[in-house]
Amino acid sequence: MEEKKDLIAVLQQIQQKAQDALHSVNSADDLERWKFTYLGRSSEVMQVFKEIPSMETALRPVLGQKANQVKTELEKRLELTHERIQQAALANNIKQQKLDVTLPGRQPERGRLHIATQTLQEIYRILAEMGFQVYRSREVESDEYNFELLNIPAYHPARDLWDTFYTKKEGVILRTHTSPGQIHAMHEYAPDPVRIVLPGMVYRYEQMDASHEIQFNQIELLAVGRNITFGDLRGTLEEFIRRMFGSGVETRLRPSYFPFTEPSAEMDMKCISCNGKGCGVCSGTGWLEILGCGMVHPTVLKNGGYDPEKFSGFAAGLGTERISMLRHGVDDIRNFWANDIRFLKQF
Amino acid sequence: MKLVLSWLKEFVDIDGSLEELAHAMTMIGLEVENIQLIGLAMPEGEHLEHQYSGLTWDKEKVVVAEVSEVMPHPNADRLVLCKLSDGQTEQVVLTGAPNLFDYKGKGPLAKPLKVAYAKEGTTLYDGHQPGKILTTLKRMKIRGVESSSMICSEKELGISDEHEGVIILDDDAPVGMPLVDYMGDAVIEVSILPNMVRDACMLGAAREIAAALNKPLRHPQPKLQGDGPKISGEVAIEITDPNLNPRFVFGMVRNATARPSPYWVQRRLRLAGMRPINSTVDATNYVMLEIGEPLHAFDYDVLKKRAGGKAPTIITRAAKKGEHLTTLDEAERTLDDFTILVTDTAGPLALAGVMGGLESEITDSTRTILLEGASWNFIHTRRTVSAQKLQSEAGYRFSRNIHPALAKLGVELCLSRIAEWSGGQIAMGLVDAYPKPHVDPLIEIAPEEIKHLIGISLTLQEVADLLTRLEFKCHIENAHVTVHCPPHRMDIGEGIIGKADLMEEITRLYGYDRIPSSRIADELPPQRANQQDDFERLVKNVLVSVGLQETINYRLTSPEEEARMFPEQSAKAAREYVELLNPISQDKRVLRTTLIPPMLANLEKNIRHAERLGFFEVGPVFLPEKNDALPREEYHLCIGLAGLHEKKHWDQKKNRGLDFFDLKGYMEVLLDALHVENAVFAPVEHFLFHPGKCSSMRCDEIEFGILGEVHPAVAEKYAFLENPVLIADINMELLLKSLPAVFRSEPVSAYPPVLEDLAMIVPEDMPSREVETVIRSAGGALLTDITLFDVFKGEQIGSGNKSLAYNLTFQSFDKTLTDKAVEKTRDRIIKALEDQIHATVRKK
Numbered sequence A: 001m002e003e004k005k006d007l008i009a010v011l012q013q014i015q016q017k018a019q020d021a022l023h024s025v026n027s028a029d030d031l032e033r034w035k036f037t038y039l040g041r042s043s044e045v046m047q048v049f050k051e052i053p054s055m056e057t058a059l060r061p062v063l064g065q066k067a068n069q070v071k072t073e074l075e076k077r078l079e080l081t082h083e084r085i086q087q088a089a090l091a092n093n094i095k096q097q098k099l100d101v102t103l104p105g106r107q108p109e110r111g112r113l114h115i116a117t118q119t120l121q122e123i124y125r126i127l128a129e130m131g132f133q134v135y136r137s138r139e140v141e142s143d144e145y146n147f148e149l150l151n152i153p154a155y156h157p158a159r160d161l162w163d164t165f166y167t168k169k170e171g172v173i174l175r176t177h178t179s180p181g182q183i184h185a186m187h188e189y190a191p192d193p194v195r196i197v198l199p200g201m202v203y204r205y206e207q208m209d210a211s212h213e214i215q216f217n218q219i220e221l222l223a224v225g226r227n228i229t230f231g232d233l234r235g236t237l238e239e240f241i242r243r244m245f246g247s248g249v250e251t252r253l254r255p256s257y258f259p260f261t262e263p264s265a266e267m268d269m270k271c272i273s274c275n276g277k278g279c280g281v282c283s284g285t286g287w288l289e290i291l292g293c294g295m296v297h298p299t300v301l302k303n304g305g306y307d308p309e310k311f312s313g314f315a316a317g318l319g320t321e322r323i324s325m326l327r328h329g330v331d332d333i334r335n336f337w338a339n340d341i342r343f344l345k346q347f
Numbered sequence B: 001m002k003l004v005l006s007w008l009k010e011f012v013d014i015d016g017s018l019e020e021l022a023h024a025m026t027m028i029g030l031e032v033e034n035i036q037l038i039g040l041a042m043p044e045g046e047h048l049e050h051q052y053s054g055l056t057w058d059k060e061k062v063v064v065a066e067v068s069e070v071m072p073h074p075n076a077d078r079l080v081l082c083k084l085s086d087g088q089t090e091q092v093v094l095t096g097a098p099n100l101f102d103y104k105g106k107g108p109l110a111k112p113l114k115v116a117y118a119k120e121g122t123t124l125y126d127g128h129q130p131g132k133i134l135t136t137l138k139r140m141k142i143r144g145v146e147s148s149s150m151i152c153s154e155k156e157l158g159i160s161d162e163h164e165g166v167i168i169l170d171d172d173a174p175v176g177m178p179l180v181d182y183m184g185d186a187v188i189e190v191s192i193l194p195n196m197v198r199d200a201c202m203l204g205a206a207r208e209i210a211a212a213l214n215k216p217l218r219h220p221q222p223k224l225q226g227d228g229p230k231i232s233g234e235v236a237i238e239i240t241d242p243n244l245n246p247r248f249v250f251g252m253v254r255n256a257t258a259r260p261s262p263y264w265v266q267r268r269l270r271l272a273g274m275r276p277i278n279s280t281v282d283a284t285n286y287v288m289l290e291i292g293e294p295l296h297a298f299d300y301d302v303l304k305k306r307a308g309g310k311a312p313t314i315i316t317r318a319a320k321k322g323e324h325l326t327t328l329d330e331a332e333r334t335l336d337d338f339t340i341l342v343t344d345t346a347g348p349l350a351l352a353g354v355m356g357g358l359e360s361e362i363t364d365s366t367r368t369i370l371l372e373g374a375s376w377n378f379i380h381t382r383r384t385v386s387a388q389k390l391q392s393e394a395g396y397r398f399s400r401n402i403h404p405a406l407a408k409l410g411v412e413l414c415l416s417r418i419a420e421w422s423g424g425q426i427a428m429g430l431v432d433a434y435p436k437p438h439v440d441p442l443i444e445i446a447p448e449e450i451k452h453l454i455g456i457s458l459t460l461q462e463v464a465d466l467l468t469r470l471e472f473k474c475h476i477e478n479a480h481v482t483v484h485c486p487p488h489r490m491d492i493g494e495g496i497i498g499k500a501d502l503m504e505e506i507t508r509l510y511g512y513d514r515i516p517s518s519r520i521a522d523e524l525p526p527q528r529a530n531q532q533d534d535f536e537r538l539v540k541n542v543l544v545s546v547g548l549q550e551t552i553n554y555r556l557t558s559p560e561e562e563a564r565m566f567p568e569q570s571a572k573a574a575r576e577y578v579e580l581l582n583p584i585s586q587d588k589r590v591l592r593t594t595l596i597p598p599m600l601a602n603l604e605k606n607i608r609h610a611e612r613l614g615f616f617e618v619g620p621v622f623l624p625e626k627n628d629a630l631p632r633e634e635y636h637l638c639i640g641l642a643g644l645h646e647k648k649h650w651d652q653k654k655n656r657g658l659d660f661f662d663l664k665g666y667m668e669v670l671l672d673a674l675h676v677e678n679a680v681f682a683p684v685e686h687f688l689f690h691p692g693k694c695s696s697m698r699c700d701e702i703e704f705g706i707l708g709e710v711h712p713a714v715a716e717k718y719a720f721l722e723n724p725v726l727i728a729d730i731n732m733e734l735l736l737k738s739l740p741a742v743f744r745s746e747p748v749s750a751y752p753p754v755l756e757d758l759a760m761i762v763p764e765d766m767p768s769r770e771v772e773t774v775i776r777s778a779g780g781a782l783l784t785d786i787t788l789f790d791v792f793k794g795e796q797i798g799s800g801n802k803s804l805a806y807n808l809t810f811q812s813f814d815k816t817l818t819d820k821a822v823e824k825t826r827d828r829i830i831k832a833l834e835d836q837i838h839a840t841v842r843k844k
């Protein structure tokens, strides 16, 4: 009995000691050491197990049970401490991994279309939805296509409207507008109806300044059919301007002159930078000249292969860099072909 | 064109505000550019739609006054004292005006001088400073004489820049009347459209205004007393070609004396932008500004002398090429055969419709004036204006086509004004040669046609009423209106063109802003794709998606700029260019033949603004053709890279410069996006590129481009930083030909892949592509992917060798592959490598 009591007390002491030691365990290494000391092969508990066979038979079950109890209890505590330490380590890790989230991110390179292309593509998209398809033609043109077939005979005063670059080849010029494409397209499509947008680079012999360039993009609309009216022209252009500049934009149409249209008109838009109150952009008038247009001249229809008695059409043209300038507040057209990355990357 | 408000009002009643008038003018096609106020008050209103400038004259402070005596200044020779009455008080006013000195010390004037008088506190322009500087009159002492008010010059009142003397008003000016009520005015500057030269005069503009406001138009009436002997017999006219000179009219005034014109005439001329000369010359200019017909006055005695004392015969004809004439600007001109001349039997007298000759020009001593009004072929006139680089008021008008009817009216009006302002007797009658009278078009137009083209419904009567406002003669007949053009319009065509022209007139008067907007109701045309445009857009979008920036350059350049891309020592191939006849500058005198030099320039320009540059441009190059006047416009894509592989970053450990394989990677991504599957890169030599770092790009035997690292000898000509510059140049048309019409997708296998590495040693110059080809063909269907992951050169593997290491992916679409199956394929690949290219494959 004494022997048994003693061993049970020893086991209790062992348990107490191990549990006390566990309190000061705060790392995985400590825990490993504690495990070796209190649950290892040569630990006191294991020593007790080893002594049990030499005990009296009647005492063995009680002692065995008690020793198992202690071992299980210590193992359970080992597990809990392990968890505690792991969580503490994780918490510590997380604490140490804290970032300065205000540091700049690593930005992938973003590509961009040139602003001129972006504007053109937006115009194409809007016009495509309205049934106009892109038709392109050459930039170096004959005098015949650039002028004569458009009802602008040689030496006609209307030629004053375009300052032209001539090449050293007689009758070969840099197109002053995309209108030669009207004739090319009509020749190609007659007698089908036509609804196209003619985009591209055009050239003017001009002194360059903040609002004049020798090279700029233009788009023209051309619609030819049996029932195209001036009202259609107005409606189409108004729709286009609304899509381009916003639904609230007010426009007006006033008489003008182009040799290839009759009647001819210019469309003004309420200045978008001052809302029509008058500012530097609109020279104080509140209006911006935005495009020239008109009903295709009978002579041009005829030159394109359409009978002007049966067909009518409208045409409209505008410079698209000017649109970009208005929409984005660019104050100098010379920025466009300067290709300064500091300008280009703003779009 | 500067339109003078008071002058317009002679022909049409204008009651509304200036702002309303300007708006109406703009909306009818006379676009108002700006308005200069000459004394009138600024229109009221928060926002004005037009730009105003000028000076407002205070009604109280600026009045008509009269000077009754001009007295010498006690202490100053260059100043005089004027005894002046403004209708309320008598003043003594100090002035230095030279044109009052004639009256100095002559005691009380028999006929007092009417002047424009500004009282103390008036704000006007400082006459002594250049430009328009406002100043306010204050009381001060000049040389001991008190002064607080002044007699004004035109400059001080903002009428013109004239400050030689003070204004001496016409005698009828009522003393005490506010000056603004007497002669307040406005100058409305409008831009005249090329087909509206009829409106480049007061009457023409007034006609448009009358039509817009629906008011009657008053026509100027010549007052021809015809008190002199007849003109017939004094001069003969011979028109050689009525096509060049449809009409020629002469009138004559005898015993005229050129003198200063009445002040109101001078003022009107100045306001319209012309300088008064003398009463005779002013009369011709006045009538030109009034009705738009330029006139020319000859000294009749000079002509008679040239004709040997007999009545001269005036002949109009085309010049002979090389013929000479000294024009009144004293320039001796060599003429072209398209120039029309006014000549007499002794030779050329004037450049018809452009400028008179020096010899027969009227002078202050001219007594007998022969006045010409004519009509000239506008194309010939315009060619002369541009060939002689001679801008004149006459040339401007005649080169835009003036109606022959105005020749006669112009002469008649001018004769009466010369007689009125220069004195003399008007010879009875005119000499009028009009061999082929102009036929004004007669056009039929029906309301349905208007409805069909314009989209507005008008009645026959409405059509006729609108056109009548612009003096078209209209007759309603059954279902249409017959319209006869008035004898001042040269811009209305015949037949269907005339109809279109009338449509514009009708629409203009109806009001463009009243046209109802509609959606196109016409049939939708056949829809056609634009392959070129679609392709370009696709290419651009792919390049943007991988981070490249699009650039757009001038198409105009110089051969020197393009030559920068040649290495210094290389023979510069002579390139053919589309050359401009009239370049704007030497560096923009030809059209580019390549996109590369502008790309290099773009990289050079930006290299200090970003550590990494990736640009592309798509656009045409212009290649002259042997058998075609027009060049070939070939679309190219150019890609340019320069700088670091990655943008700098705060925790970046290492970075390297962009190199050949970065550029090639972009090309591969592009080709992949375009589904071009069999593109081949092969070494090639090109003067622009480093000989060892340049590759051609081919697809099915079409070489569509080249890429490489720019040759160091070229790069050193640009201010690049140390890193290499990489360029690719692709012919878009050839690349487009390599695109498959359709591409197919492939299924994704449901079975796991087996990954294997394969390393081998091959000779250093063995192209990697060749190794891959062997692996692929030996690998068969099970080998689904192959990726090179290491290239190594070093002593360990023997000099002249390299080691290549690949990841191979094996996969089946119908089963999980066994090691054995993979093993078999792998062995086959190894054997092929050993047999075909003698590779030493590292065994497992």
Ligand SMILES: [Zn+2]
Binding pocket: A271, A272, A273, A274, A275, A276, A277, A278, A279, A280, A281, A282, A283, A284, A286, A287
């Ligand atoms: Zn504005």
